[in-house]
Amino acid sequence: MITSRAMAVVAALFVASGLVGGAGSVQAAPTACAAGNPLRPTAELFATDNTATITDPDDQRLGTQLDGFELAVDAMAVQNFGLPLGSTLVSGVFWSEQRQQVAYERSREFHLACVDAADLHRIADQVRTRFHQESVLTFRHLVSSAPEIDAFTIEVAGVDVHRFRDALVADPTARDHLVGGSVTDRGTSILVADLTDLALTQQFVTGT
Structure with missing residues (x-):
């Protein structure tokens, strides 16, 4: 039986394309932590160290665990006063x-707090x-009333x-709007989509 869990209208989508902010030292920001629970994730980051184009679903590179990569990204988060909560x-x-x-592409979804x-x-x-x-996918957890939600x-x-691959190939509209998604080793698909594609995404996941 397929079950789904949606975080509708509580995330923002960003793609890193350049350094944000001016010069100066990075300082910890307690206000960035979740209210009442600093161990609750406030953001997610999807990333990989792969630079090759892999088209074979049975390619051995898709079995990598990315352990060293995980440690490197966690270290970057700590250096910027973020709190890594696993990936x-x-x-x-x-x-x-x-x-x-x-x-x-094999990658990790990093859970970050503060x-x-x-x-x-x-x-x-x-x-x-x-x-x-070329890019890194990130999003923040926001309250439903936040004006910047997109x-x-x-x-x-x-x-x-x-x-998931078969469903994406069979649906040209979903391909054009969603482009793709991720699937965990435990068989859970994860989609990040624009708010304008809410109905389309719901229809797509119902058919997968």
């Missing part, structure tokens, strides 16, 4: 319109630069990588 190993599935095929928008962008940019990535996340249990 989830995921397999990314992405549709390439140019190649008209699916690409795969980081605000500037902290998150700074950490993401350091990860992007050090590991030669995205949401949704998790669906009971989906493997092959099943």
